[in-house]
Amino acid sequence: MKLSKPLILIVEGKRSDRSSFSGGLIKKDFDVHSVPNGNDAVDFVKHEKPQLVIVDASSLRTAGKRICSAVRKEIPDTPIILIVDEGLDNKFKDANEILVFPFTLQKLLNRIKPFVQRDGNAVLEAGPITLDLSQRWVTCNGKNERLTPRLFVLMKTLMQKPGKLIKREELFKTLWETDYVGDMRSLDVHVSWLRKAIEKDPRNPEYIKTKRGVGYYLDLPEKPKKK
Known part of the structure; x- marks a missing residue:
């Protein structure tokens, strides 16, 4: 467990008809790193891992999709907010949120809040x-x-014991705070819901694995060995 600070990478250009969001975010005590184009954004995320990336395509006079895709390839688990001009396509799989300009700084802050951990x-x-x-x-x-x-309790319990098989009875008692073991189907349903929250394909889970009739465990990819 560790404490995280909110580093935000924002990709934005300069336009005479509108102000930058960077200044407003800095005043709200975010650690903001601003770059003017997609190439600089990719270079940055190769060395740093921001908690959030904001692609202000509206200020760049571009759709922003190529930038989002390039950043997503480098840091696939980092949320991306894409800002576009009104009238442009507002559906894009590589962006977690899409905001249509114009809007207030407060609206942007509201969208940022779920993705960023404060000090x-x-x-x-x-x-x-x-x-x-x-x-x-x-x-x-x-x-x-x-x-x-x-x-939340289920996710926390699995994360605290990565790779360790946790019996269904133990999980049930932990989640329902009881010594009585009830209908295990309730536990199975909660595991199914949790998979929908984190798995790309809940029917073929990558992380939350089942040992049939015994329990569940969190299966994490091995870190590459240092040469």
């Missing part, structure tokens, strides 16, 4: 999964969901 907020990290211990937000490979209290 002092404890987070639990296991592989590509990050769990906000105060707000119950879970982030994994670009997906960001706020968990119910019971799903």
Whole structure:
């Protein structure tokens, strides 16, 4: 478990007819790094890992899709907010949120809040999964969901014991805070819901694995060995 600070990368150009969002975000105590184009954005994320990337395509006079795709390839688990001009396509798989300009700074802050951990907020990290211990937000490979209290306990329990098989009875007692073991189908349903929150394909889970009839475990990719 570690404390995270909110580093935001914003890709934005200069336009005489509108102001930059960087200044407003800095005044709100975010650590903001601004770059003027997609190439600089890719170079930055190769060495640093921001909590959030904002692609202000409206200020760049571009659709922003190529920039989002290039950044997504480098940091697939980092949320991206894309800002576009009114009338442009507002559906794009590589952006977690799309905002249509014009809008207020407060609206941008409201969209940023679910993705960014403020100073002092404890987070639990296991592989590509990050769990906000105060707000119950879970982030994994670009997906960001706020968990119910019971799903939060389930996610936290699995993350605290990565790779370890946890018996169904133990999970049930932990989630329902009881010594009585009830209908296990309730546990299975909660596992299914949690998979929908973090897995790319919940029917073929990459992280939350089942040992049939025994329990569940969190399967994380091995870190490459240093040469």
